[in-house]
Amino acid sequence: MERLKKFLLNRFRIKDLGDLKYFLGIEFSRSKKGIFMSQRKYALDILQDSELLGACPDKFPMEQNLKLTPTDGELLNDPTKYRRLVGRLIYLTVTRLDIVYPVRTLSQFMHQPRRPHWDAAIRVLKYLKGTPGQGLLFSATNNLTLKASCDSDWGGCRATRRSVTGYCIFLRNSLISWKSKKQTNVSRSSAEAEYRAMANTCLELTWLRFILQDLKVPQIAPAPLFCDN
Structure with a gap:
């Protein structure tokens, strides 16, 4: 860490403000x-x-x-x-x-x-x-394993009859990713809406696994995905 700060100080006019306390609100x-x-x-x-x-x-x-x-x-x-x-x-x-x-x-x-x-x-x-x-609390004691939960309604939007996907992803007990978004297509059943929600959550899980792998935190076991079916 000290070598990195020294490297940056030699090339840019920056200040070391210590531990982060307040940033952009x-x-x-x-x-x-x-x-x-x-x-x-x-x-x-x-x-x-x-x-x-x-x-x-x-x-x-x-x-x-x-x-x-x-x-x-x-x-x-x-x-x-x-x-x-x-x-x-x-x-x-x-x-x-x-x-x-x-x-x-x-x-x-x-x-x-x-x-x-x-x-x-x-x-x-x-x-x-x-x-x-x-x-949000990012716990200091964490085994850095991913888990996720997802859900959806069915035809919740009265104007378009499209369903809404909601998911949240945890790194052990720390919440790191979440979304509430209207689905792209109209689902013909509640089961189809749930599968779309799970598919979107799997995309996010896959992306996060690659990010963690780049950070030298490999995910050995599959990430559990909880859904309300």
Whole structure:
């Protein structure tokens, strides 16, 4: 490590700032348990700009059976406010797996946001009010083996009838990759939607295995993949 820093100092004008603590709105803290990464200040800034610091927190970021469409409700008078809010929430998903699905849903209506979309975005902010410091812990004790979980709905999008794939991948107990994305094709059954979700997760697992192999962390055994079938 010292040789690498000396090599870089000889060729570039850089400074050694020590252990990483804050970078691009992301906070890092170290302990014997590992490294904790969060965006607490960034989340509080969003709440302050939205004048919701005094709002009552909600327990869930989105109602379970809420189905938003591009045509329900009246158009917003100022769509730029909605676009700016959703854009900031997208960056918050760097450390917040729990809001990936609602933020992905809200980002589909950036071109013509309506009142129900705005109300759903406010619901996400009220949820953040109760959990501003939630983040990711990268454990110091880890055997560096991959495992994954995936799931999907069936025809969840009312406009296109396409299903949504969701997965999360762990390096032992540390969450390192996650996604919530609408599937490319329409699935004709719930089983087909589940298989598409598993296929997408396998692609990510394969890519991560190659990355770990380049980092000299070979995966000897197959990675277990858990699905809700």
